[in-house]
Amino acid sequence: MEIRNMTRRLQFPFQMSMRYKLMILMVIIAVLPLTLVTIFAAKTTKHSLSLEIIRSNESRMDWAAKYFDEKFGQLHSVAYSLLMDNNLFPNTNGETISASNGPETGKPYIDEKLRSLYVANNTNIASISLYLNAKQRLYIVDKDAVRSTDQKVNPALEGGESANNHQTVNKIVKSTHNNFKLIRSMNRFEDHEILGGVFIEARWNMMDNVINMIHSEPNSEVLVLDAQGNLMYNPYPVQTMMDQEMLEKALHGPMEPGFIESKQGILFYQPVVSANLWIVKFIPISYVNEGASTTLSFSFYTAMVSTLLAIILSVLIAYFTTKPIIRLTRSMKALEHLNFNVGVDKVRSDEIGTLERRFNSMLLKIKELVQIEYKSKIEKRTAQLKAMQAQINPHFLYNALQSIGGVALSRHAPEIYEYVRALSELFRYTIKMKSDLVTVADEIEHVTNYLQIQKLRFQDMIHIQMDIEEDCGHYELPKFILQPIVENCFVHGLEGKMGQWIIAIRVEKMMDDIEISIEDNGLGIDEVRLEDIRRQLSRPGEDQVIGESMGMNNVNSRIKLIFGQEYGMFVTSSKGAGTTVKVVIPAIVKGEEPLQ
Template sequence: MRGLMKIYNFLTNPFRRSIRNKLILTMIVLSVAPIIAVTGLAAENSRKSLETEVIQTNLSNMKWTGIYLGEQLTQLNNLIYTILISPQLNDYLFKFEGTDLSSQFAAQKNIVDTLTSVFYSGNHHVVGVELFVKERNKLFAVNGMQIGIASPERTPPPYEELFKEKKDFLIRTTPGDPSKFQLIRSINRFEDREKLGGVSLEVRWALLDQTLTLLRPSEEHAVLIAGPDGRILYPIGTWVPSREAMEKINQLASGTGYLRTKDDYLFYNVIDPWGLKLIKIIPTSFINQSAKKTMQDGFIVGSVSVLISILIAIFLAWRTANPIVRLARSMQGLSLIKETEVPLSNRVDEIGLLETKLHHMSHRIREHIKTEYSMNLEKRTAELKALQAQINPHFLQNTLQLIGSMLFSTNPRDSYEIIKALSDMFRYVIREPGELASIRSEIEHLHNYMRIQKRRFASRLRFAIEVDPDAASGLIPKLTLQPIVENAFIHGLDRKTGDWELNVSVSLQRPDVLIKVQDNGVGIGADRMAELRKQLESLAGQVWTDGERIGLKNVASRIVMHFGPAYGVMLESVPNKGTSVMIRIPFVPKEDSSK
């Protein structure tokens, strides 16, 4: 244990006894840690962003590709319908029962002619057409090699499956030739839906290749078509879904989506009404490799930034600590007043020495507190008086332009109303004495402001105000309501399309007054709302804001200065719904303001 303490003391003594070393270590940690964290987060966010982009893009591509495939299958199905609705097939099935051989031969020839017509009307991807009549046990076949009629010993397998499972259509890969598939549709009696036979088109899968290649921009991706039972009918690429993934996909009856497995992303789209499942497989390594370059660049930049930050931290810490070290050394012989009993410091570095020496100067600092406090009060009073003289220049410019246009387009009385409202606003801001005004005066000032805004936005602005008469005599810091309403226009309503609504209510809730300004603007995001609330909770009484306008923090700060920390401004906002600003002040009637 003693050996460990010696090692600990050996490692920590250089920092315990020197503020310079402490500062260097602190600045290195403060500068390096954020860079490492930001670099790692940026790399992970880059990978997630790429993953999201890949997922969204492929879901969209799967949707549209499914639509195109469905249209191509519908076109093939229409070829079959030309056979099913042909008069030749109807005559053969129902009108030549018991007729002579010549009539039957003519009917069969008509069937062959119909199939031949369909065969040649299809594109070069249709390689064969078959028609099987169950009752007559006749199989008509037309393809590029032959045209024939046969009487098979038993029902051909695809039609047997069609009849046995009572399906209306069937899609399967041609046995012995995976480059082709058969689209088979049953021939049903209209009255009772009995299966009378079937029509089959033999088609090259290449018909769908041009559409499917849209889903396969890389050789690493695999695209395949599976049947309703999950059997793979046509694969493009080498990847095959795992049994677990296929079992999940087989449970899906419709829709578009994706599944994430350990090694792959599987995107699927069930093509209705055929029940075919279009599947695309992207290995997880593809996304990781795509993001790897971005992550490598991020780590390189992060490493360089860390190195530069360390050098800058050491340099700044050295430059910052050197004056403190020199001051500590020079103050060893410095005594501002007669030595008195000094409490011992627990620190052993230069700061400890400064604590001891500066203790002797504390009584002089106390003498300056009152003077400095008075100066601050005078400064804040001067700032407030200058603040009261401000009117947003943009608002003034817009108002003057409004008056100019009204002089040519409206009667003089309307123009005079706007000019008088602007004049009353200037008179209230500049000439009204005192830092506090009655709520009635503040509401009248707000009415003048809204008269101008109502004239500017008459077609889309609805404004309402409700004032409790008992609360109208209460006192409030000047220029409290109009800046908040102006903020509602600038930050909430100006970016909102459609109608604007702005409501102001003043209610007496003894012993307080509650004022609520509510708009239906774009609202405030959660991050910005948290930042504003934190700023409002940590007000230091400052009057000025960073901008040219009287801001929300300024209003809240003046309320705290006049009435104490128990009062102030509260915010509520719902994005895309609106923002509410609540002001709570004590009810101080104007006649009692001198008390």
């Protein structure tokens, strides 16, 4: 069962359309070899880049070692100029200049000697100190002045390096972050007894030029360590990323320059100053990968372009091969959405052309059937409206009301006459059956007569607001669409409400449409009922349910059937705050051809 499912999954891409098969095949042919070439080129480039980095950095490290030896040779020369001065250190008999005259004898000479050396080298040297065992005195010169102090213990012997006072001291120690000390002792030739020492505090920034030259890669690090691996100088403010195991492996091996490659990067090490110091440089593997990524990116873009060309070629081949079938398929899908303008214009002469001719014939028959059905529904709606209008004898009622009005006027009852006149105008408007379309002015006059009769019932309890925009009276709209909406305001919105009733009617032109808003301050509609009304009103005109009375659905259906599905009624309401019904129709002047 699992083998069968796997077989089906493998066959699935080839069971799709011919266009898809050609596309997949050509993409595989183009991408697979190019991908292999790209991977091989990336690995080769990475290896070549690593070799180039190693060769260039070995050369830089060797040059830096020579620079370090030269700079430290200059510092040693300063120390030798003091150590080899016979006026400062004793001869073989251990005598010094003017030693018999006390410890301060020869101080001017010593001060001048130290000052001249400091002034000549103060760019790289922070201070120079001289200790004389015979005087047990330490002389110091720096940027401030030359000073001396009594000191019984030679500073060169501190730390236990020369416990027997007969061992030569020659070392470099860390002073501060930016300085280091060069310490050298003066030993008698015969017995190696220490006669004194020189202490030079130098600035590391004298090495910054060569360190910056070594720091050729953006993410690399360059450090200066002592022979034990302790950090002597870090020119960067951030903490080093070098692996301690790699450092120990490099510094505890032979005193020779070299490098170590690892997953983290490449570590270069170079002994300097007779192996008293080490220059260490670390290049992270990200730099190597970044250099190789350029070639990889070029190969990737080349692959993408080739893939795109292959896709375009496959699409063109599939397109011209399957074009007639796809065209017929799209026409059939469009027909599902009642789009009848999808007939095939250029009919082929082969078997597919036969299908296209049959499709065009079927499309014409469907269009004819839809038009017949549409006209039938419009006629049905018109017949229903006329049947409702014919339920009473409007002529008889109109004449009777006119007679009643005349009697009321003769009996000096003008108020009764006005209400009878309004009622008779309602029926007169009903019997005008020449056209289903009237002007906005006629429909507003009909609604005004209806409201006048309602005011007879409710007196001052009801307040009517009319806001009819100028030049809107001559536009056409279906007959009897406003009075049912106003009637709903009384039946469903205002009856049962305490306080004054307000009905506001507003007519205005918005772009190419006429908007008629009928608003009341009645009880409002709850959310469930409002959603049901909106759902019913959103249906196509021919699908709405028409009751026996001329209600909202009837009005909305007539508007949609006459003007189109984008027009009709829209209801907004809040429970306890009133209801607004908006009627939207196209702005068509009376006498123009209405929309179909």
